[in-house]
Amino acid sequence: MRVALRLAKKGLGRTSPNPCVGAVVVRGGNIIGRGWHKKAGLPHAEVIALNMAGDRARGADLYVTLEPCTHFGRTPPCVDAIIRAGVKRVFIGCKDPNPRVKGKGIRKLERAGIKVASGILKEELLSINEAYEKYITTGLPFVILKLATTLDGKIATKTGESKWITSIDARRYVHRLRSIVDCVMVGSATVIRDNPSLTVRLIKGRNPARAVVDSQLKIPLDSNFFSGGSHVFVFTTKRADKKKIKETEKKGAGVIVVPSAKEGVSLKAVMREFGKREITSVMIEGGARLSAGALKQGVVDKVVFFIAPLIVGGEGVSSVGDLGVMRLEKALKIKDIKTKRVGGDILVEGRPGRGV
Numbered sequence: 001m002r003v004a005l006r007l008a009k010k011g012l013g014r015t016s017p018n019p020c021v022g023a024v025v026v027r028g029g030n031i032i033g034r035g036w037h038k039k040a041g042l043p044h045a046e047v048i049a050l051n052m053a054g055d056r057a058r059g060a061d062l063y064v065t066l067e068p069c070t071h072f073g074r075t076p077p078c079v080d081a082i083i084r085a086g087v088k089r090v091f092i093g094c095k096d097p098n099p100r101v102k103g104k105g106i107r108k109l110e111r112a113g114i115k116v117a118s119g120i121l122k123e124e125l126l127s128i129n130e131a132y133e134k135y136i137t138t139g140l141p142f143v144i145l146k147l148a149t150t151l152d153g154k155i156a157t158k159t160g161e162s163k164w165i166t167s168i169d170a171r172r173y174v175h176r177l178r179s180i181v182d183c184v185m186v187g188s189a190t191v192i193r194d195n196p197s198l199t200v201r202l203i204k205g206r207n208p209a210r211a212v213v214d215s216q217l218k219i220p221l222d223s224n225f226f227s228g229g230s231h232v233f234v235f236t237t238k239r240a241d242k243k244k245i246k247e248t249e250k251k252g253a254g255v256i257v258v259p260s261a262k263e264g265v266s267l268k269a270v271m272r273e274f275g276k277r278e279i280t281s282v283m284i285e286g287g288a289r290l291s292a293g294a295l296k297q298g299v300v301d302k303v304v305f306f307i308a309p310l311i312v313g314g315e316g317v318s319s320v321g322d323l324g325v326m327r328l329e330k331a332l333k334i335k336d337i338k339t340k341r342v343g344g345d346i347l348v349e350g351r352p353g354r355g356v
Contacts, residue, residue: 001063001065001091001093001120001121002121003022003024003031003034003063004022004023004024004034004045004063004064004065004093005022005065005093005121005124005125005128006022007022007023007024007034007035007036007045007065008020008021008022008036008037008045008065008066008125008128009022009128010022010036010038011036011037011038011039012128012180013179013180013181013205013206013208014038014039014206015037015038015039015040016040016131016132016182016278016279016280016281017040017132017135017136017278017280018037018040018132019037019066019096019129019132020036020037020065020128020129020132021036021037021044021045021046021064021065021066022034022035022036022037022045022064022065023035023036023045023046023048023049023062023063023064023065024049024062024063025049025050025052025053025056025057025060025061025062025063025087026060026061026062026063027053027056027057027059027060027061032052032053032056032057032060033048033049033050033051033052033053033054033056033057034048034049034052035047035048035049035050035051035052036048040074041074041075042075043075044068044069044075044078045064045065046062046064046068046078046081046082047075047078047081049062049064050062050081050082050085050087053085057085057086057087058085058086058087059086059087059088060087060088061087061088061089061090061091062082062085062087062089062090062091063090063091063120064090064091064092064093065092065093065094065121065125066092066093066094066095066096066125066129067092067094067095067096067101067102067103067105067106067118068082068090068092068105068109069096069098069101069105070100070101070104070105070108071100071101078105079105079108079109082109082114083108083109083112083114087114088114088115089114089115089116089117090109090114090115090116090117091116091117091118091120092105092106092116092117092118092119092120093118093119093120093121093122093125094118094119094122094125094126095118097132097133097136097137098136098137099136099137106118130142130301130302131181131182131280131281132280134280134301135275135280135281138275139272139275140271140272140274140275141182141183141271141274141275141279141280141281141282142280142281142282142301142302143271143281143282143283143284143294143299143300143301143302144177144181144281144282144283144284144300144301144302144303144304145283145284145291145294145295145300145302145303145304146174146177146283146284146285146303146304146305146306147285147286147291147303147304147305147306147319147320148165148166148170148174148305148306148308148345149165149305149306149307149308149319150165150307150308150310150311150312150316151307151308151309151310151311152311152312152313152316153318153319153320154312154313154316154317154318154319155286155287155288155316155317155318155319156193156312156316156317157312157316157317158314158315158316158317160193160317162194162317163194165306165308165310166306166308166343166345167308167342167343167344167345168202168343169342169343169344169345170306170308170342170343170345170347171202172202172203173306173342173347174285174306175200175201175202175203175205176203176205177283177304178198178199178200178205178207178208178283179200179203179205179206179207179208180205180281181208181281181282181283182208182209182274182279182280182281182282183208183209183210183211183233183274183279183281183282183283184198184208184209184210184211184282184283184285185210185211185212185213185233185270185282185283185284185285185290186198186211186212186213186284186285186286186287186290187212187213187214187286187287187289187290188212188213188214188215188216188218188219189287189289190285190286190287190290191212191214191219191220191223191225192218192219192220192223193287195223195224195225196224196225196285197224197225197227197228198210198224198225198228198285199228199229199230207228207229207230208230208283209230209231209232209233209279210225210228210230210231210232210233211232211233211234211235211270211274211282212225212233212234212235213235213264213265213267213270213290214234214235214236214240215236215237215239215240215260215264215265216236216237216239216240216241217234217236217240217241217244217245217248217255219234221247221248221251226251226252226253231254232251232252232253232254233253233254233256234248234253234254234255234256235256235258235265235270235273236255236256236257236258236265237257237258237259237260237264237265238257238260239260240255240257245257256270256273258270258273261293261297262296263289263290263292263293263296263297264289264293265293266297267293267294267297267299268297268298268299270299271299284300287317288317288318288319288320288321289321291319291320291321292320292321292322292323293321295320295323295332295352296323296324298352300352301351301352302349302350302351303334303348303349303350303351303352304347304348304349305319305347305348305349306342306345306346306347307345307346307347307348308344308345309344309345332352332353333352333353334350334351334352334353335350335351335352335353336350336351337349337350338350
């Protein structure tokens with residue numbers, strides 16, 4: 001199953017809106033077939049592994065990270081291919097959270113006389129498909145809030161300088177995250193101040209879609225945001241100038257008008273729009289106002305903070321805007337904390353608890 005897990009990870013950032021899946025066929029203690037799902041619409045991992053094994057799959061064991069599908073989608077049901085191949089036993093990492101599949105694949109295999117065991121490395125396997133699980137059960141994307149801060153919680157000096165707070169290793173890590181998610185999103189102030197490209201450059205990987213939240217459509221049309229080759233979303237409100245909307249659309253951007261909120265734009269509405277477009281994962285990369293709005297509106301599923309060994313002090317730009325917290329007991333709690341060293345910086349990951 002660990003071999004199947006490594007294969008599944010090869011699909012990270014490539015299979016959306018499908019899950020990442022790996023599979024191996026084993027006979028006599030030897031792997032005779034292996035496969036991983038490479039892209040939505042292409043053959044699934046089980047089919048690739050079984051095809052590699054050929055006739056030797058009959059009577060063999062199949063290890064697959066996710067419960068085989070039972071319905072016709074872009075490809076035929078994998079469970080039928082497994083039954084036809086004549087495998088003796090199937091070992092499954094975890095059930096498919098898709099209501100159209102959950103448990104049905106296992107039951108169909110068992111009815112065909114195939115022995116099935118599930119729940120192997122379940123937690124590890126669920127973690128690589130956390131975006132798929134949320135999207136398939138709610139229709140909404142999995143949202144990561146990523147920030148790079150100093151020890152005293154600043155993302156820039158009072159003059160706005162922010163390049164670079166973190167090390168090159170941390171920036172490579174962020175580019176890897178970009179290559180995995182479907183879309184990267186920032187606030188209009190970040191585009192105006194930093195003119196970021198939001199592309200993948202420090203590693204080999206595909207560029208995600210890019211989005212900006214701009215309630216009054218203030219960002220310059222010559223921003224790097226509009227270049228880079230991937231799809232661009234601009235979320236604005238009725239306050240935006242109609243002429244500027246047309247000019248922005250001419251740049252190739254999809255301009256989407258959503259309801260307003262105290263923080264400028266309803267981020268819940270933004271996430272619903274993403275869901276309609278099969279965007280299963282979004283990484284918010286700032287700035288402070290957008291970060292605060294995302295936390296207050298409860299759209300964040302995971303926080304990823306890089307903390308650099310620097311102290312700015314004084315009037316530096318805070319990493320998160322005002323959350324309205326007056327007492328510590330009302331502070332947003334972060335749970336399931338994980339930490340590790342990335343270059344000279346510390347990476348802290350966790351999941352927000354109850355809202356503020």
